[in-house]
Amino acid sequence: MxxxxxxxxxxxxxxxxxxxxxxxxxxxxxxxxxxxxxxxxxxxxxxxxxxxxxxxxxxxxxxxxxxxxxxxxxxxxxxxxxxxxxxxxxxxxxxxxxxxxxxxxxxxxxxxxxxxxxxxxxxxxxxxxxxxxxxxxxxxxxxxxxxxxxxxxxxxxxxxxxxxxxxxxxxxxxxxxxxxxxQGQRDLAGKQVLINTGGTREFLDPVRFIGNPSTGKMGLALAQAAQHRGATVTLVHGPMSADLLKLDAGDRRIAVTSAAEMHQVMLQELPTADWILLSAAVADVQPATTYPHKLPKADLPAALPLVPAPDIAADLGQRKQPSQRLIGFAAQTGDIVTPAVEKLERKRLDAIVANPIDLPDSGFGSDHNQAVFLDKTGRKRAIAPCSKLLMAHRLYDFVQSIE
CATH class of the missing domain: 3.40.50.1950 (Flavin prenyltransferase-like)
Structure with a gap:
C-alpha cells in the first residue's frame, strides 16, 4: 500500500x-x-x-x-x-x-x-x-x-x-x-466480540509458575480494531504489563491468571458473543499439585508431575451456536499450516490464524506479525508482515466473508 x-x-x-x-x-x-x-x-x-x-x-x-x-x-x-x-x-x-x-x-x-x-x-x-x-x-x-x-x-x-x-x-x-x-465504515456495529489474550500462569507455588512469553499485543490489537469498527468488545486477558493495559482496547475487561480461570470466564461470556477470537497463549499443562507456600529449593521435585489444563478452544467449539463465529490462533514454528488445519478441524473452529513465532519481528512481543488465515471451507489467505492492528483488520475482513 x-x-x-x-x-x-x-x-x-x-x-x-x-x-x-x-x-x-x-x-x-x-x-x-x-x-x-x-x-x-x-x-x-x-x-x-x-x-x-x-x-x-x-x-x-x-x-x-x-x-x-x-x-x-x-x-x-x-x-x-x-x-x-x-x-x-x-x-x-x-x-x-x-x-x-x-x-x-x-x-x-x-x-x-x-x-x-x-x-x-x-x-x-x-x-x-x-x-x-x-x-x-x-x-x-x-x-x-x-x-x-x-x-x-x-x-x-x-x-x-x-x-x-x-x-x-x-x-x-x-x-x-x-x-x-x-475509511470510517463501522461495519461491526451491533456485534458483541469476545477476545482472550495474553499468557496464562500455572503456579507450582506462590513464586514459581509455568508460563510463556505472550504479551497480549495481538489481542489488544484485535480489541482496538473491533472497537474502531463499531463492535462492543469484552477482553479477557492474562497478566500484562501496565503500559499495555493503559491502551484503549475493550469496552469491558476481565483479568485472569490461570487457564482454569480463563476457561470459566470464556464459557460464561460465550452465550452473548457474536464473534469469539482466541488469541491467548493458554497453557496446555499445569502442575498436578499447587503448594500454598514457597517450596525450599531442596524440596523441589526432580520431575514435575503435570496434568492437562482446560482446553478452551475445544470446549467453546462444542458449545457455540451456528450463528456464532469462533476463530482460533496457532502459534507455530516451521510448517505453520498443517498443524493449524488439524487444530481448525479438531476443535470445530470457523477459522484459524496460523502465525510463525520463529521469524524476525513476528509473534510474541513484536508489534508486527505475519500469518496464514484458513477457514472451515478450505479458503487460505497469506498475510505479509504488517502491524498487528492491520492484521486484526484483515482478519475481520476475512471473517465477514465466511459463509
Whole structure:
C-alpha cells in the first residue's frame, strides 16, 4: 500500500504538546504527515517543532492568506489527505465544525476534504460539561465523517480532576491506522466480540509458575480494531504489563491468571458473543499439585508431575451456536499450516490464524506479525508482515466473508 497521507490540525490548548508524539510516531512509521496549526496552537508549540517532527513544513494562517501560486492551499491539503486528526480539539473549533463554519486554514481544509476526521477534544472539565459544548459534540457526531477519541478523565493541566483529558498518543495513532483501513465504515456495529489474550500462569507455588512469553499485543490489537469498527468488545486477558493495559482496547475487561480461570470466564461470556477470537497463549499443562507456600529449593521435585489444563478452544467449539463465529490462533514454528488445519478441524473452529513465532519481528512481543488465515471451507489467505492492528483488520475482513 502507498504511504498513508495524514493531515493533523493542532488546536490552541496545552495538550498540543502531546501531539508532538503523534506526529513523530507517524513520520517514523513511514506515513506522509502534514500539520496545520491554528493561531492559538502556536502559543503552545511552534510550527518549527512540528515541521521538524513531520519532515515537512507546517502550515499556519499566514500561509493561508498569502497569494496563491497554484491551487488554494486548503483545497490542496483537503484533497491530499487520506485521514485527518484534529487534536487538541478546542471548544472554539468544535463549535465551528458543528455549524460548518470556516474562518481559518484548518476549518476551511475540513470543509474542502471528504476523508474521515478524528476528533480528540481537550479542555477544562467545566468547559467540557457546558450544555453548549455538549450540544456541539452531539451535532458533530451526527456527521458520519467525524469520529471521536476521548476525552478521558484524570488530572488536567489546571489541576482539576475530571473529564476533558485528551486521548493518549498511542490510542490516536491506532485509531488513525484503523480509519485509513476502514475509511470510517463501522461495519461491526451491533456485534458483541469476545477476545482472550495474553499468557496464562500455572503456579507450582506462590513464586514459581509455568508460563510463556505472550504479551497480549495481538489481542489488544484485535480489541482496538473491533472497537474502531463499531463492535462492543469484552477482553479477557492474562497478566500484562501496565503500559499495555493503559491502551484503549475493550469496552469491558476481565483479568485472569490461570487457564482454569480463563476457561470459566470464556464459557460464561460465550452465550452473548457474536464473534469469539482466541488469541491467548493458554497453557496446555499445569502442575498436578499447587503448594500454598514457597517450596525450599531442596524440596523441589526432580520431575514435575503435570496434568492437562482446560482446553478452551475445544470446549467453546462444542458449545457455540451456528450463528456464532469462533476463530482460533496457532502459534507455530516451521510448517505453520498443517498443524493449524488439524487444530481448525479438531476443535470445530470457523477459522484459524496460523502465525510463525520463529521469524524476525513476528509473534510474541513484536508489534508486527505475519500469518496464514484458513477457514472451515478450505479458503487460505497469506498475510505479509504488517502491524498487528492491520492484521486484526484483515482478519475481520476475512471473517465477514465466511459463509
Amino acid at each position: 502507498d504511504a498513508p497521507k495524514i493531515l493533523i490540525g493542532i488546536g490552541g490548548g496545552i495538550a498540543a504538546y502531546k501531539v508532538c508524539e503523534v506526529v513523530s510516531t507517524l513520520a517514523k512509521s513511514g506515513a506522509a504527515v502534514r500539520v496545520v496549526l491554528t493561531d492559538g496552537a502556536q502559543q503552545f508549540v511552534t510550527p518549527l517543532t512540528f515541521a521538524t517532527l513531520a519532515r515537512h513544513a507546517a502550515y499556519t494562517d499566514a500561509d493561508f492568506w498569502q497569494p496563491s501560486h497554484g491551487r488554494p492551499l486548503h483545497i490542496e491539503l483537503g484533497e491530499w489527505a487520506d485521514v485527518m486528526l484534529i487534536a487538541p480539539l478546542t471548544a472554539n473549533t468544535l463549535g465551528k465544525l458543528a455549524y460548518g463554519l470556516a474562518d481559518n486554514l484548518l476549518t476551511n481544509t475540513v470543509l474542502a476534504s471528504t476523508c474521515p476526521v478524528l476528533l480528540a477534544p481537550a479542555m477544562n472539565t467545566d468547559m467540557w460539561e457546558q450544555p453548549s459544548v455538549q450540544r456541539n459534540w452531539r451535532l458533530v457526531q451526527e456527521d458520519s465523517r467525524f469520529h471521536t477519541a476521548g476525552p478521558g478523565a484524570g488530572r488536567l493541566a489546571c489541576d482539576r480532576l475530571g473529564a476533558g483529558r485528551m486521548a493518549e498518543p498511542p490510542d490516536l495513532v491506532a485509531q488513525l491506522e484503523s480509519l485509513r483501513h476502514t
